Each structure stands twice: as C-alpha cells, then as structure tokens.
Amino acid sequence: MSKFKIEHGASKINLVLLKTNIEDTISQDIDLLASWSNNDRKYIVNELLRFALTQEEDFLKHKASLTTAAGRSASTARLVPAPAKATTEPAQKSDAAAVRA
Secondary structure (H helix, E strand, O other): OOOOOOOOOOOOOOOOOOOOOOOHHHHHHHHHHHHHHOOOHHHHHHHHHHHHHHHOHHHHHHHHHHHHHHHHHHHHHHHOOOOOOOOOHHHHHHHHHHHHO
C-alpha cells in the first residue's frame, strides 16, 4: 500500500464545485491537517480523494477499460469520412460586398 503525502503550502489548483456533506469528525481532521500542512481545506480534500481513488484497484481497472473503449471509438470515427456540407458562404460574402458598394 502506498503512503499518503501532503506537500506543505501547495494548494494552488483549479477547482470545480462539489456539493457534499462531510461528517463532523472528518471535517475537524481535515481542518487540523490543513492547519498543520499550511494548505487550504479544498486542497486537502482533493488530495485525500485523489489518494483514495488511486488505491481502489477495481475502480482503476474500470477507468482503464473506459479509456481503452473511448480510444477505440475515436480511432474508428477517424476512419469514417465526413459527409460534404453544402455551404452558402459565397452568397453571404457577395451580399456583404454589395451592401458596401
């Protein structure tokens, strides 16, 4: 099993809002860990979740299978030629030119 490690003062990351409720005792521990490591609570929660997700082997296998399946779909889609579209851009450009004149 790998070791959980928090880098001190490293809480500069992009965030997305996740609404959830956390048990009071866990919240207190997160606050204590944030204070101890000189990081934001948000950073601590992200690192804890990242660590937990990398430890769950069944989830990692599932994630890898989805990535593999998505890669196959994308490569198959590239082989199919896109249908040609009829455009009306030249008519629009000539109308614009006539308005300017």
